[in-house]
Amino acid sequence: MNTGAPDARRYYALPSPFAMKRGGRLLGAQVAYETWGRLTAARDNAVLILTGLSPSAHAASNAEDPTPGWWEGMLGPGKAIDTDRWFVICANSLGSDKGSTCPASIDPATGEPYRLGFPELALEDVANAAFELVHHGLGIERLACLVGCSMGGMGALAYMVLHPGSVRAHVSVDTAPQAQPFAIAIRSLQREAIRLDPQWNGGDYDIHDGHGTRYPEMGMSIARKLGVITYRSAMEWNGRFARIRLDPEKREGEPFGFEFQVESYLQGHAQRFVRSFDPNCYLYLSRASDWFDIGEYGGGDIMQGLKRIQIERALVIGVSTDILFPLEQQEQIATGLSAAGAHVDFVALDSPQGHDAFLVDIPNYSRAIGGFLAGL
Numbered sequence: 001m002n003t004g005a006p007d008a009r010r011y012y013a014l015p016s017p018f019a020m021k022r023g024g025r026l027l028g029a030q031v032a033y034e035t036w037g038r039l040t041a042a043r044d045n046a047v048l049i050l051t052g053l054s055p056s057a058h059a060a061s062n063a064e065d066p067t068p069g070w071w072e073g074m075l076g077p078g079k080a081i082d083t084d085r086w087f088v089i090c091a092n093s094l095g096s097d098k099g100s101t102c103p104a105s106i107d108p109a110t111g112e113p114y115r116l117g118f119p120e121l122a123l124e125d126v127a128n129a130a131f132e133l134v135h136h137g138l139g140i141e142r143l144a145c146l147v148g149c150s151m152g153g154m155g156a157l158a159y160m161v162l163h164p165g166s167v168r169a170h171v172s173v174d175t176a177p178q179a180q181p182f183a184i185a186i187r188s189l190q191r192e193a194i195r196l197d198p199q200w201n202g203g204d205y206d207i208h209d210g211h212g213t214r215y216p217e218m219g220m221s222i223a224r225k226l227g228v229i230t231y232r233s234a235m236e237w238n239g240r241f242a243r244i245r246l247d248p249e250k251r252e253g254e255p256f257g258f259e260f261q262v263e264s265y266l267q268g269h270a271q272r273f274v275r276s277f278d279p280n281c282y283l284y285l286s287r288a289s290d291w292f293d294i295g296e297y298g299g300g301d302i303m304q305g306l307k308r309i310q311i312e313r314a315l316v317i318g319v320s321t322d323i324l325f326p327l328e329q330q331e332q333i334a335t336g337l338s339a340a341g342a343h344v345d346f347v348a349l350d351s352p353q354g355h356d357a358f359l360v361d362i363p364n365y366s367r368a369i370g371g372f373l374a375g376l
Contacts, residue, residue: 008034008064009057009092009099012137014129021128024119028108031133032092032099033057034065036075037083039140047081047145047373048134049090050126050152050159053285054277056098059090071149073362080370086144093155094129095121095284103280104207116203121284123151123292127158131166142166144376147369149173149358150325151285154292157333160309161297169313169376170337171369173358174322176329177302177336178293183324186230187286190223194279203280216279221270223282228269233321233354237262294336306336314342315372317365319349319357345372 009032017025034057039046049059051070060069060076075081081088092100095118103118110117134140146167148156153175160167176183194200197219205214241262252258258267298304314337318330327348334346347368351357358365 006065006067008062010034011099012133014094014101014132015136018129018132020119021122021124022120026101026119029094029101029129030099031094031101031129031137033133034059034062034090036060036062036088037086039087039138043140044142044144045085045087046134046138046140046143047086047088047147048130048143049075049081049088050130050146050148050155051090051093052150052152053093053282053289054096054273056096057090057092059088070359074366074369080366081147081373082370086373089134089138091130091133093126093152093285095126095281095288097278097281100129102278103203103284104278113207115207115280118280118284121288123155123288124158124162126155126288127162130155131159131163135163135166142168145169145171145373147171147173148175150175150355151289154289154294157294157306157309158292160311161294161305164308164310167311169372170311170315170342171372172314172316172330172333173365173369174318174325174330174355175333176325177306177332178295179290180326180329184290186226186324187290190226191283191286193222193226194219194283200279205279207278215275217274220274220277220279220282221267224270224273225266228266230324231354231356233323233352235321235352236354239352241265302332303336303339306333307340309337309340309342311337311340311342313372313376314344315347315368316344317347317349317358317368319351319354319361321350321352322355322357324355 011030014029016027018029019025055070058069059071077084092098094100095102097104103114107114146156153172197216200216244261294305295302297308316330316334318327320327334344338344349364351361353360
């Protein structure tokens with residue numbers, strides 16, 4: 001549907017059929033992506049960014065779409081990821097509704113949306129789709145650097161272990177080599193909130209209609225609130241809201257209604273999100289994050305799995321206040337890549353923003369990432 005809004009997305013048609021890790025296949029699938037900068041004649045200055053669960057490929061503004069991107073402060077001319085030097089690609093994850101083939105897409109076999117008929121999705125599928133885009137779609141044999149943020153960091157590990165020799169350097173941002181029980185528990189509750197909303201209706205709700213009457217708005221709202229709570233730290237919540245109450249006229253008149261500012265903040269955050277991301281896509285990508293384990297490639301051992309990744313250099317960044325992807329998991333990645341022979345820089349930041357720090361604490365992340373890329 002053409003909304004008239006600026007759109008810089010391009011689309012790459014994946015091989016058809018496109019085989020999925022856990023069985024099943026996709027016919028006529030595509031990956032949405034955006035680019036910044038220019039590819040050199042030698043095709044040796046490409047940087048690929050793999051995103052977290054919900055962002056689109058619009059990481060930064062460009063001529064086709066001047067609206068700010070989700071990593072606007074990090075990417076652009078003269079910025080940490082300097083588009084005067086690098087040809088930057090941001091790929092929308094397979095399974096996401098931001099332009100790539102996903103559960104909300106039309107199944108060519110039926111002419112109807114896939115919904116829960118979409119094949120089981122793994123982050124390895126996301127990685128393989130991105131590789132097809134880079135290697136065959138753009139003709140790039142080897143990435144100068146692969147950047148993975150949050151869920152995208154897990155996808156980046158899959159990309160490198162599945163496609164040896166395709167990456168020279170790696171920037172790992174607030175991610176993990178496998179999902180830990182706390183993260184699995186939170187995502188499980190998020191999925192349960194969506195599935196238990198009667199309007200989810202077994203995945204059969206109104207798609208591509210922001211005003212549809214059958215839509216699991218309450219389930220998506222609770223899922224988003226749970227996510228936002230874990231994306232920030234207790235220090236951040238205390239500093240921003242303490243126990244400040246809403247003005248009496250802003251409180252809900254119903255029993256047990258919102259009374260504190262933090263409750264109102266979460267509600268506003270959820271309202272902005274619920275109609276902006278497809279619920280079934282959320283379920284599929286959330287579960288794919290839980291399934292990922294680099295140890296599968298090392299006989300069940302994380303370190304052995306990481307040692308199969310052959311790159312020259314890596315920067316691994318974590319933040320001490322991240323409860324979703326704890327700092328010790330970043331340390332595991334750094335140790336494993338170093339054991340595999342890479343020269344690894346490990347940066348532990350004390351940003352109070354928790355897991356979301358890479359989206360908020362741009363100055364500290366810029367120094368680390370910009371300094372690393374400048375040395376490549």
